[in-house]
Amino acid sequence: MDSWITVLLVLLPTGVAFWLARETSRLRERLRRLSRTAQSKQKQYQKIETHHEDEADLRQRTEEKLRSYLQLMDTLINTIPNPIFFKDIDGVFRGCNQAFAREIVGLTRDRIIGCKAGDLGPQIPEELVACLKRNGVHSATFEAEIPCADGRRRDFLFTTATVVGEGSEKAGSVGAMMDLTEKNRAARERAQKEKFQGVLETAGAVCHELNQPLQVISGYAELMMVDLSEGDKHYGLAEQILEQVERIADITGKLQKITRYKTVDYGRHAKIFDIHQSSDD
Structure with a gap:
């Protein structure tokens, strides 16, 4: 019995030492695995952090480019002299240039953007609101x-185009205005000059065609008066003929001196050429 106890006392430290050595080895292996896992996770976290930093930097650069682009577009539309405006699907103004705000509406851009045409105030004429x-x-x-x-009242050409959003749905419209006032005025003046030229040509032809018959009629009337006594009733008729001939000659004289185009009302809905106001005589 004593010998077994002696054996146990000898072997026990050896077994404990072996167990401790084995557990220590296992713990060390687990620590190495945990260390490798931690290093791998740390690298992943570093990659994620680097990716987030890159994304933030890209977002910042994109926002800066977008702000620069918007500033460029704003400068461009304000450089264009034609009034320009943008509206969404509900008719709310989402943008306009200085020409539209200052020359057409008479309000600041901040006052216009975010409002509908009918909400800009009572100082905006109904005709303008209807066109917008x-x-x-x-x-x-x-x-x-x-x-x-x-x-001032001015003539404008309105051109509007549909803005298409995602899914090919209508998102709003963009409009541009072109001042046609001077062009239309020049067209009216050109048309009036063409009419005036036609009147001059017609007047010249009429005068040329009337002068010879008038001379013949005047000559015959004078011959009648030579052969008739003043008491004869036909003498008075010859005098009236001469008076009317002189009147026609006066009219043809004015036709030859036309320098401007003037009309006068004739009846309810008509106008005729006014010979008396259109000549320098």
Whole structure:
């Protein structure tokens, strides 16, 4: 019995030492695995952090480019002398250039953006509001005479185009205005000059064709008066003929001196050429 106890006392430290050595080895292996896992996770976290930093930097650069692009576009539309405006699908103004705000509406851009045409205030003429509402978000081209911010009435060509958003759905419209006032005035003046030229040519032809018959009629009337006594009733008729001949000669004289185009009302809905106001005589 004593010998077994002696053996146990000898072997026990050896077994404990072996167990401790084995557990220590296992713990060390687990620590190495945990260390490798931690290093791998740390690298992943570093990659994620680097990716987030890259994304943030890219986002910042993109926002800066977008701000620069928007500033460029704003500068471009404000450089264009033609009034330009943008509306969404509900008819709310989402943008405009200085020409539209200052010359057409007479308000600041901040006051216009975010409002509908009918909500800009009572100082905006109804004619202008109607033109800005016309055709909604549909593409269209039309001319209209509208009162501007300076109180003058001017002719404009309105051109609107539909803005298409995602899914090919209508997102709003963009409109541009072209001042046709001077062009239309020049066209009217050109048409008046063409009419005046036609009047001059007609007047010249009429005078040429009337002069010879008038001379013949005048000659015969004078011969009649030579052969008739003043008491004869036909003598008075010859005098009246001469008076009317002189009147016609006066009219043809004025026709030959026409220098401007003037008309006068004739009846309810007609106008005729006014010979007396159109000549220098």
